[in-house]
Amino acid sequence: MRRQLLLALVLFSLPVAAAATVSSQPGDTLNRLAVRYGTTPQVLTGANPALPQGVLKTGTRVTLPPTPTxxxxxxxxxxxxxxxxxxxxxxxxxxxxxxxxxxxxxxxxxxxxxxxxxxxxAPRSSATPVVRPASIRVTPVMPVTGRVTTPFRDGHEGVDLAAPTGTPIRAAAPGVVTESRFDAQSGWGWTLVVDHGNGLQTRYSHNSANLVPVGSRVEAGQVIGRVGSTGNSTGPHLDYRVTVQGQPINPFSLY
Structure with missing residues (x-):
């Protein structure tokens, strides 16, 4: 009894992160959300017993359970x-x-x-595999060495890496440049997109300069642009994004 009381006191004293609530995106299921937020469908079902098992309606609010910090x-x-x-x-x-x-x-x-x-x-079940594209044949290269100012999260499907204007941007892996343009509509400014095959693409945005044209074949680590603050940006940084079959994934999951 005394041991149980001590354990309860210890657990009570641990700081607990507040439960987060996120919105589902088009095509989201509990399985897909579990992969995105590093949990399991069973945990999400326990926290959201009223949610269906199939495709969720876009904008559905999903609670991520609180956990001790x-x-x-x-x-x-x-x-x-x-x-x-x-x-x-x-x-x-x-x-x-x-x-x-x-x-x-x-x-x-x-x-x-x-x-x-x-x-x-925690290990995922066979229904929620960790996505690591087969097209990655070599260890991917981080495009920029910089401080993470915005991590991958709901509403920001990439990572922001702060670095001085003009810092070289390197291709994460071999591929072909499919976009090299100023993207005013999305607010990304000068942007590059590289197709690595098998549905894997990387995007590099807010550049001060794009150094490779559409159709160019690039190698892992090749300088393809320069860090900037073009488009909707508050300071020099690289907005680095990765998609697999059009589905955003956390860029750090490749490394």
Whole structure:
């Protein structure tokens, strides 16, 4: 009895993140939402018992269950990848849980990191596979080394990487340039899109300059543009987006 009381007190003392509510997008199902938010269909069903199992109506409000907030104090030798493996989560989930964290910079001993929920990196069932396109034959290249100012989340289907104007933008993987234009309609400014085959595309936006024309064949790591702040932007950064068969995925899931 005493042990149960102590356990209850410990759990009660843990900070708990408020339940988040997101809106479904066209074609969304509980399975698809589970993949996007790093959980399982069973967890979403438990938090939303009235939702149907098929395709959801666009704009349906879906509750993501609250979870205890956990912190990690960086130790000597720690890396983001090692912490993610140790905690049973993913690098993408760890970066998303820490806005402003630059995954390209070494961690500092004593630095505090917010850990994702335990189920954020839990194994998925066969019905909700992790999407890693077969067209990726080499380790993808991060297009820009910069601080994450906006992570992948509901309403922002990419990551914003802050970097000085003129910083080289590199192709994430081999492919063919399918767009190289100023996109005023979407507010993305100078934008490049590269098709990597098998339904995988990467998009690079708000550039100060596009350095490759439509139809160009590019290699992984090749400089294809320069960071800027064109279009609807508040400062120099790269808006980096990845889609598979037209479905947005977290760019960090490729790495």
């Amino acid at each position: 956990r912190l990690w104090t960086v130790r000597p030798g720690d890396t983001l990848s090692a912490i993610a493996r140790r905690e049973g989560t993913t690098l993408a989930a760890l970066v998303s849980a820490n806005p402003g964290l630059d995954p390209q910079r070494p961690l500092q001993v004593g630095q505090k990191l917010t850990l994702p929920s335990r189920w954020a990196g």
